[in-house]
Amino acid sequence: MRLLSVSLMALGAMTCAVLPTSAISAEHAKNSSRSAPTAKGKQLYYFMVFSNAQPGAEEEFKRWYDDIHAPVMIESSDFVWSQRFEISPVQFGGGINPQFPKRQYVVIFAVETDNIEKVVADAEQRMHMPRNISSKSLDYRSLIGVTYMASGPKVTQKQARAMLDKETAAGRLPGRDVQGPPDVPADLPPPPAK
Secondary structure (H helix, E strand, C coil), X not given: CHHHHHHHHHHHHHCCCCCCHHHCCXXXXXXXXXXXXXXXXXXXXEEEEEEEECCCXXXXXXXXXXXXXXXXXXXXXXXXXXXXXXXXXXXXXXXXXXXXXXXXXXXXXXEEECCHHHHHHHHXXXXXXXXXXXXXXXXXXXXXXXXXXXXXXXXXXXXXXXXXXXXXXXXXXXXXXXXXXXCCCCCCCCCCCC
């Protein structure tokens, strides 16, 4: 329980900074979540908690997280929703970055607020509520918690195609039919062997 509290207390320092709107193109800023508040007129944040279950306790962990812990965390304050994810067997670039140790689960909490410091403080207090019982199914040593602020636009596949067509027409992007190697940074690792 204490390790999770420490992770939550550190979140205030880990909140992601964003560029001021003046440093972003006018069109990008117009479509950005940062410049376009949520329906509630507040900034959108994603609070992500990465963790592992204790070996052999995965089902208990899932039930505890889904039915007790996450609901207690989001029942008040500016939390909007939460969802638990499990790591996919297929990873981009062939594997996990060695700087980021593998975690089996991530729970994403969406937060709409104009005071992220208060939300983090409220979450810290809810960690100590009697209803927020701890579970031996959680490997508390595996916890990593981070908070990110939405700063770029939310783009659908249809919008992405229109944006790419516009960039191609303006000559800033080759067409879909252009063949050959991409222009990538020299330090980008090669694709994994198949």
